[in-house]
Amino acid sequence: MKREQASDWSIEFENAIATSGLADDIRRCISCGKCTGVCPVAAISPSYNPRQIIREVLLGNYERIVQSEEIWRCFWCANCAATCPSEIKYPLLMLYIRYFSMSHGAGKKHVDPFIRFVTKARQEAVTFQPGKPARLDEIRELRSSLGLAPLRIVSDKGIKEYQKLFEITGTDEWLKNYQETPEVPIDLSYLEGKILVPDDSNSGSEREV
Amino acid sequence: MEEYQKLSLIDPQRVANLPTPDKLFLFLSCTGSIEYPGTERAVRIVGEKLGIEFIESVDQTCCTGYMLTCNAVNPQLALASTSRNLSIPQEMGLDVGVFCNGCYGYLRELAHLLHSNPAFKEVGDKANQALGREKFHGHTKIYHVQELWFRQLEKLTSLVKRPLTGLKIAAHYGCHYLANKDVAIDDAQYPTFHEEIYKALGATPVVYKERRACCGYSVGRGFTHREETVLPHITNKMLSAATAGVQLMTTTCPGCNTALDREQKTITARGNAVSIPVIDLSQLIAFALGAPVEQLGFKANTTPVLPVLERFIK
Ligand code: SF4
Ligand code: SF4
Numbered sequence: 001m002k003r004e005q006a007s008d009w010s011i012e013f014e015n016a017i018a019t020s021g022l023a024d025d026i027r028r029c030i031s032c033g034k035c036t037g038v039c040p041v042a043a044i045s046p047s048y049n050p051r052q053i054i055r056e057v058l059l060g061n062y063e064r065i066v067q068s069e070e071i072w073r074c075f076w077c078a079n080c081a082a083t084c085p086s087e088i089k090y091p092l093l094m095l096y097i098r099y100f101s102m103s104h105g106a107g108k109k110h111v112d113p114f115i116r117f118v119t120k121a122r123q124e125a126v127t128f129q130p131g132k133p134a135r136l137d138e139i140r141e142l143r144s145s146l147g148l149a150p151l152r153i154v155s156d157k158g159i160k161e162y163q164k165l166f167e168i169t170g171t172d173e174w175l176k177n178y179q180e181t182p183e184v185p186i187d188l189s190y191l192e193g194k195i196l197v198p199d200d201s202n203s204g205s206e207r208e209v
Numbered sequence: 210m211e212e213y214q215k216l217s218l219i220d221p222q223r224v225a226n227l228p229t230p231d232k233l234f235l236f237l238s239c240t241g242s243i244e245y246p247g248t249e250r251a252v253r254i255v256g257e258k259l260g261i262e263f264i265e266s267v268d269q270t271c272c273t274g275y276m277l278t279c280n281a282v283n284p285q286l287a288l289a290s291t292s293r294n295l296s297i298p299q300e301m302g303l304d305v306g307v308f309c310n311g312c313y314g315y316l317r318e319l320a321h322l323l324h325s326n327p328a329f330k331e332v333g334d335k336a337n338q339a340l341g342r343e344k345f346h347g348h349t350k351i352y353h354v355q356e357l358w359f360r361q362l363e364k365l366t367s368l369v370k371r372p373l374t375g376l377k378i379a380a381h382y383g384c385h386y387l388a389n390k391d392v393a394i395d396d397a398q399y400p401t402f403h404e405e406i407y408k409a410l411g412a413t414p415v416v417y418k419e420r421r422a423c424c425g426y427s428v429g430r431g432f433t434h435r436e437e438t439v440l441p442h443i444t445n446k447m448l449s450a451a452t453a454g455v456q457l458m459t460t461t462c463p464g465c466n467t468a469l470d471r472e473q474k475t476i477t478a479r480g481n482a483v484s485i486p487v488i489d490l491s492q493l494i495a496f497a498l499g500a501p502v503e504q505l506g507f508k509a510n511t512t513p514v515l516p517v518l519e520r521f522i523k
């Protein structure tokens with residue numbers, strides 16, 4: 001197991017975020033911690049700390065972030081962005097950090113559950129349409145009684161155009177890559193945010209750093 | 210509980226700048242259509258009372274925001290589908306009314322990204338070109354219906370047929386409306402305009418401790434982190450509402466509604482009995498305006514709604 005080292009830190013991380021076009025300039029962060037103070041996830045799971053995550057990104061500690069479990073906890077509620085004195089849109093940063101982590105083969109277990117929605121949405125141009133016939137009947141009945149179309153159906157034209165978007169934006173390709181990329185085993189392991197390293201004196205177990 | 214009023218941070222200028230349209234494109238919500246179809250019906254009923262005709266299109270697809278923020282598609286797809294979806298009302302010469310905070314937030318944020326970043330704009334333009342559609346120019350305005358209702362609060366008040374006297378209602382605003390700091394009509398940390406609407410309908414607004422807490426369901430965390438963070442979070446929120454004596458809660462997002470309504474079953478099963486019906490703000494308004502209750506689709510709710518509304522139906 002690998003231990004985190006400052007010599008591995010890289011400015012490339014921050015550069016990649018800057019060129020993604022998704023996140024603002026996070027160098028504006030003044031580390032005030034207001035984001036963490038209003039964060040509902042930090043309240044329940046203190047090892048999730050948005051201020052710290054921004055620090056790690058600025059330090060270039062990308063291995064720590066890429067392999068982090070914490071980055072997948074954010075609710076995307078934007079409380080942090082609403083309160084941030086530097087107008088940092090943290091949720092967009094988080095969206096990009098998650099992509100960045102995936103591009104290193106991490107985080108797949110947090111994305112896999114949604115791939116079936118995408119597969120279905122690609123067929124119907126609507127998300128969440130249930131597959132179970134009994135549930136569909138229930139929805140049909142209720143919608144019809146309200147004078148709405150029995151199901152929300154997108155026109156054939158709409159569906160074809162939506163599928164074309166998957167092709168031309170490279171999403172089909174992206175999904176294929178995603179599915180073919182194996183999950184990279186994590187070589188920093190965590191116990192609620194604490195990094196664990198192998199304990200030499202007691203082989204087989206781990207101790208906190 | 211009139212205390213909250215003293216702190217009102219509603220922006221009167223922004224409210225005054227909102228239009229009172231007679232025709233709007235209605236952007237349909239996937240979650241809304243499936244989980245709570247009564248919301249869509251209610252939006253049309255309230256629109257009708259205010260003289261707003263809603264036009265929809267069968268060519269409109271999912272906004273793609275959910276899949277984007279679950280990191281399950283690449284950002285280009287969401288940018289392109291925003292560009293394509295918004296080219297539909299643009300072609301009709303209509304502005305857009307949205308009744309899902311998710312669709313609203315994603316459409317606005319993605320439209321903003323499309324127009325602030327030339328590379329993203331190209332993704333959108335290329336997509337529309339390939340589909341034989343006109344480029345999306347970015348002039349189409351996007352409104353959440355809740356703000357349009359507030360804009361015409363006086364007219365709504367005059368149309369109330371079932372004053373909700375004595376009903377203790379609490380708000381869940383939902384993050385993806387309030388996060389739009391540059392246009393939202395109220396303060397992101399201390400909003401009060403839903404409470405103003407309850408009062409106009411004759412009800413009693415209740416402020417509860419976790420009022421501003423999110424629903425926990427966005428970006429799919431209800432699937433990936435349900436036990437770890439989402440359920441403890443929603444439990445706190447709903448128990449704080451119960452302690453404050455809330456009888457009914459409203460949302461402005463079918464996604465939030467799903468989380469707060471459906472999860473009460475689990476919360477109760479785990480020993481914290483809670484039963485607070487959660488409905489959409491538009492359903493509440495339509496009800497107070499006298500809409501037949503069968504038209505509002507409360508059958509879709511997990512936590513029964515009629516017990517608290519029954520006494521107002523003559
Ligand atoms: S609130 Fe903004 S400036 Fe303060 S620590 Fe968080 S991101 Fe940085
Ligand atoms: S968006 Fe994420 S980091 Fe920000 S307050 Fe919400 S849960 Fe916390």
